[in-house]
Amino acid sequence: MTTQKPLPSDLEIARQADLWPMAKVAQEAGIPEEDLIPYGRHVAKVDLDVLDKLKDRPQAKMIVVTAVTPTPLGEGKTTTSVGLAQGMAAIGENAMLTLRQPSMGPTFGVKGGAAGGGYSQIVPMETLNLHLTGDFHAITAAHNLLAAMIDAHLFHGNELNLDPQNISWRRVIDMNDRALRSVMVGLGPKEDGVPRQTGFDITAASEIMVIVSLCSGLRNLRERLGRIVVGFTYSGNPVTAKQIGAAGAMTAILKDAIQPNLMQTLEHTPALIHAGPFGNIATGNSSVLADLVGSRVSDYVITEAGFGADMGAERFFNVKCRVSGLTPSAAVLVVTVRALKTHSGRYRIVPGRPLPADMLKENPDDVLAGADNLRKHIEIVKSFGVTPVVAINVFHTDFDSEHAVIEKIAQEAGVRVAKSYHVVRGGAGAKELAQAVVDACGEDSTFTPTYEMNEPLITKIEKVARGVYGADGIELSAQAKKDLKRFEELGYGNLPVVIAKTHLSISSDPSLKGAPTGWTLPVREVRAAVGAGYVYAICGDMRTMPGLGKTPAAKNIDIDENGEIQGLF
Amino acid sequence: MTTQKPLPSDLEIARQADLWPMAKVAQEAGIPEEDLIPYGRHVAKVDLDVLDKLKDRPQAKMIVVTAVTPTPLGEGKTTTSVGLAQGMAAIGENAMLTLRQPSMGPTFGVKGGAAGGGYSQIVPMETLNLHLTGDFHAITAAHNLLAAMIDAHLFHGNELNLDPQNISWRRVIDMNDRALRSVMVGLGPKEDGVPRQTGFDITAASEIMVIVSLCSGLRNLRERLGRIVVGFTYSGNPVTAKQIGAAGAMTAILKDAIQPNLMQTLEHTPALIHAGPFGNIATGNSSVLADLVGSRVSDYVITEAGFGADMGAERFFNVKCRVSGLTPSAAVLVVTVRALKTHSGRYRIVPGRPLPADMLKENPDDVLAGADNLRKHIEIVKSFGVTPVVAINVFHTDFDSEHAVIEKIAQEAGVRVAKSYHVVRGGAGAKELAQAVVDACGEDSTFTPTYEMNEPLITKIEKVARGVYGADGIELSAQAKKDLKRFEELGYGNLPVVIAKTHLSISSDPSLKGAPTGWTLPVREVRAAVGAGYVYAICGDMRTMPGLGKTPAAKNIDIDENGEIQGLF
Known part of the structure; x- marks a missing residue:
């Protein structure tokens, strides 16, 4: 156009x-x-x-x-x-x-x-x-059908001996709703279910979202859904969606x-x-x-x-x-002048507030001071045997001298760079x-993942921490050690790992900018998403249900006189 | 075909x-x-x-x-x-x-x-x-956005002085989930919201479902959504979705x-x-x-x-x-042999169990014994000035002699009848x-509703009870009287009424078959669906969230080897 x-x-x-x-x-x-x-x-x-x-x-x-x-x-x-x-x-x-x-x-x-x-x-x-x-709605429905069937199972006699205090399957909703993070369900008279504490996550955090994103077709979807572990019995055995009898109906819900x-x-x-x-x-x-x-x-x-x-x-x-x-x-590694200036450690960006005025001044030195972050990400991409291309996402507030710094860093690393x-x-x-x-x-490349699938979970976590993040190592809490041991015993050891950490630093500490070194990845606990097919290590506070602010965007969304939706930007 | x-x-x-x-x-x-x-x-x-x-x-x-x-x-x-x-x-x-x-x-x-x-x-x-x-999903989302905005309003200082114990807006989900009938939300640390008791209804029970069914277009939808009363202030004033600032975003969600x-x-x-x-x-x-x-x-x-x-x-x-x-x-008044046999009072049908064997025998007398129900429904249709046609929905277990009884009743009432x-x-x-x-x-008809819109709510309820159901009158609880008085004061008096009663009897008592007489309609409480545009009188236990049985239909729903959904019948 x-x-x-x-x-x-x-x-x-x-x-x-x-x-x-x-x-x-x-x-x-x-x-x-x-x-x-x-x-x-x-x-x-x-x-x-x-x-x-x-x-x-x-x-x-x-x-x-x-x-x-x-x-x-x-x-x-x-x-x-x-x-x-x-x-x-x-x-x-x-x-x-x-x-x-x-x-x-x-x-x-x-x-x-x-x-x-x-x-x-x-x-x-x-x-x-x-x-x-409506895909997200379908995922919400499939997720919550399983939840309803779990609570119905408890209500109708709990034949599977599911421990109500060891049910990991929560409910989901595609809404920012902090009041649902922690809820008590099943209150009221006996016919209204078994009381227990649980909560809601946002739909994007549903294991089924990952299943939909990773499945290879309808049959594979059915298998993955069946493997979902919803909780554990009183004696510690996993209970699956298949055992609950929900996998078929969930597949029907997710067919399209x-x-x-x-x-x-x-x-x-x-x-x-x-x-x-x-x-x-x-x-x-x-x-x-x-x-x-x-x-x-x-x-x-x-x-x-x-x-x-x-x-x-x-x-x-x-x-x-x-x-x-x-x-x-x-x-493609997207980089902005403002990101590298932030990695200099000299500025702090707060969402909802204007950028610091000084940050908008011409200052190639600040860009250079934050360049280690870019260098490290180039290195991360290269560690997989993949060819990086640095893309400078140009803002009208940028200066040529600042772009020149980024171009120089890329060239020094032997990497293509383009302003966009x-x-x-x-x-x-x-x-x-x-x-x-x-x-x-057009270049030759040799794709090399960080770990082999048959390596132990702990090795996989450690290889990502050291080989990708540049940590000195990992530190497991007692709980995390217990979790990993149990998951290996349960046969989840052959799954890949996802490290749940902040995205605001390469390290697990959001305040560390640039390319942090001399740090250790602290693993608080480890969870398994068996249906999705991965194990994830929790290394920080991971919020799975956002809240609405005092003036949420919803207040500005409406239809105009022509019936067009306004306020979505 | x-x-x-x-x-x-x-x-x-x-x-x-x-x-x-x-x-x-x-x-x-x-x-x-x-x-x-x-x-x-x-x-x-x-x-x-x-x-x-x-x-x-x-x-x-x-x-x-x-x-x-x-x-x-x-x-x-x-x-x-x-x-x-x-x-x-x-x-x-x-x-x-x-x-x-x-x-x-x-x-x-x-x-x-x-x-x-x-x-x-x-x-x-x-x-x-x-x-x-995805219409139901959209209704669920719009409903729950309003709920999230209400709880966010409480959390961010409650400027509207909404009484947390007088919030009538619950959440909805299109699922049979008894454990959600009564829940406590906002548990956990302070940043997870204000604790209060509430619950979930099934989406079909959402006021927004009625709004979608009654609105005349996008603009009217926006107005109705804005009029939804979500609860009351400490001093008893209604608080609307418009005041919460949600009506525009809800309209955007429901546009399609x-x-x-x-x-x-x-x-x-x-x-x-x-x-x-x-x-x-x-x-x-x-x-x-x-x-x-x-x-x-x-x-x-x-x-x-x-x-x-x-x-x-x-x-x-x-x-x-x-x-x-x-x-x-x-x-068209659909009638079956089995329904009239049931209205004889001689049989009891229980869902999930086979019909009583005696009921399937040829027995025109039983049909005649239940005929008052059909006569009353013909009368109800005629009371609106509308021409009834009796449709016999033929089952293969019926007998001609039984159909003949139904035909005779219709003819005696001067009404067309056809076997289908x-x-x-x-x-x-x-x-x-x-x-x-x-x-x-092709006949002339003069459509005549039961009441005029400018009559008081209590008159409307009474006219439906007497004129449609054939009750001797209505009996209001103290709460219902209070509700009606308040709604008239709030200006809801010009709304039509919906009587929330059992569907298994023309009366409010599900055990009364045929065409019950000599009874009074007990009104326990009255609620207002101001956005949808009606006031409803609760005359019995109205369940707004079903539960799943021990073997829900979901357990039999699956995909077959061709990827087709099975078990939906």
Whole structure:
């Protein structure tokens, strides 16, 4: 689309979008017409039959978009992913973008919606941010059916001897609702159930969200759901969703939800929006099935992984790529001037408040002072045998001298670097980046995960801590030791690991900026998501249910006189 | 479709269905192509623009399908509605069916799905029973956003002085989950909210469900949502959703949910499936907007109202028709041999157990002994100035002598009667019924609601009790008197009333069969659904959250080897 100066608001740009019919988006994307299932006017599900149908087509190159350690505001990773996909088209390449679906809770909390920004957006953003095709609702329903069946089981005599005080399966809701973090259910007369304390997490934190993101098809979905461990018997044996008798009905509920959702960018680049697991306790990546579909219809699949390279990209490599079998060719490291200035330790960014005024002044020294963070993330990507490309997400408040510092650091590390102007110019502003990515994909690479699957859980955690984060080692609490021992005994030892730590530092301490050294990763406890297929080590306070602020974004969301939704930006 | 003998299972019949593409269904139904919004392969939403576009077209005749007082098994009202719609097409008439969307909770509880039966079904039944287009999920989300904003308001200082012990707005979930009937939220540390006791209802019991079913468009939706009273201040003043600041965001969430969903019967008759308010505390009718769309594109709109004529049809006439402005022409009274035998008082039907063996023997005397119930329902329909048509829903266990009794009662009352074989023969088996309905619609009728809107609430309740139910009068508890007085003072006196009573008797005592006389309606308390726009009188124990049994239907629901959902019948 024709770009304007000064930059209109995201909403104004989105409203000017000339959307293609989904049939045309699909056709251009190489998705057979009969495999397109429309859901509303501007989104469609893709039938998984396409995978088998196109299985002889060469697989696409796989590119993950990650970032340096972000500030609390984020560094524009989604926007860069959209811009890069548009840029690929602008240089004549055929690319599919795969992204997570935004959670509705934060949309009504602080964020007010997320779909990229400026001239790099997914449209229509209202559809993306509200319901989409109902996958999150289906996940909520499947999750809560299992919960209801567990409580019904307790009520009807508890044949499985489930210990009511050792039930780990909570309920979920796609809402920021702090009052539901800790609740007592089953109050009132006897016929209203067995009283016990439990709580609600946000849907993005549901194990089923991860299952949907990692499953390879309907049969595999059924198996993973059946393996979910909901709690333990009085004698300590795990009780599964299969034993509760819920796995079949949950699969029926999720039958359509495992089909990826096709949308388009402002420039009609195809995008598969699918699943949205939490980035702290879960994998923080969109679905394997979307990547697989993309890899069959396109030459390049561009996917975004949550938070910095230590978080989402690490799990992309160590967990998701092993499940999908797709080999990553390149990793785009998004970096901003403000992020590196923050890593200098000289500034503090607080969400909801303006940036510190000094931070907006020309100051290449501050950028250099925070450069260790970028160097470390380059090193992290390289440790997987994947080629990094540094993408400078240009802000209008940046100075050339500051960009020059970033370019120099990348060049010193022997890494391609490109400035990207996708926010103000769309795909045309990301051509240089797109070309750098294509060139990087042309290089030989040897993808090497951090650990082997047959290594003990403790070794896996330690290898990630040392080999990825650069910690001196790990320190297990007594509880964590007990958990790991039990999980090995229960046969979960062959699962990959997810480290649940802050995303605001490469270390487990959010106040440590740059590339912290001389620290040890403290593991407080370890949990197993057996259905999703990973074990996660808790290294900090992990919130799984946000709350609403005093003036939540919801208060500004409404319909205007034309019936259009306003306030989502 | 070609019918087979013996009757195959509902599932077998549904799987043999030759479904039309939605574009063809819409075209035959008279819905302009550009107003059809596909959602998946076999359902589509209808753009409300169609109302304005076709506003000069003559309005359809409106037919409500109701029943005698049902047994706990139901008397096949949905099946008869589907069969009648198919029968109308079979005699060359142009009809639109409007039905409620089934609630997912009971699908996993006892019912295992509902979409008609035999050769009178809505297809695909999996889509109908699971998610459909996500309207119920949207209603759940809008409801719970308001709840979260209320608790956030308490947490952030409670500027509105909302009394935490006088908050009537609970949360909802589309699940049978007894453990959530009564819960304590906000437990744990201070940052996890303000502790208070509340609970969850099933989504069908949400006031927002009624709002979606009664609203006339997006603007009206916004107004109704804003008027919702969530609780009262310490000094007793109502606090609304508008004051909480939630109405705009709730409207955005529900923007698509107010568009009716188009599906088809086994014989491609168009059906609008939309909204599903509870039949006990709410209106128990599908949406006004679906009726309005149907009335603009068809010659006949056939709609089903929940439970017997004393319940769903009374509210259809006194509440829904006043909102829609549509004048009903005829009411189909579904009657079964087993229902009238039950009204003899000689048998007791228990759900989940086989019918009493004696009940299946030829016994026209038992039918006659229960006939007062049918006579009373005919009288109820006539009291509204609407022409009744008695539809005998034929079961293969019936005897001609038993049907003859029903026919004689109808004839004595001067009412058309037809036997309907839609279950075993589809539309062809309902031609006689369809013709009787067309003939009835040709008669002059003078629609007369039971009360005027400007009468006091107490008068409205009394007029329904005496004039519809045949009670000797009403008896108000002290609480009910207080409630009514307060509601009149608050300006709710101009709202219509819904009587929340058992559906298993015309009286408020479920054990009284036939046409009870010499009884008084006890009103325990009165509540106001100000957003939905009615006041409801509680006359018995009204359960708003079902529970799961020891072996819920969910345990039998699964996917088969072809990935098809099984166990929904």
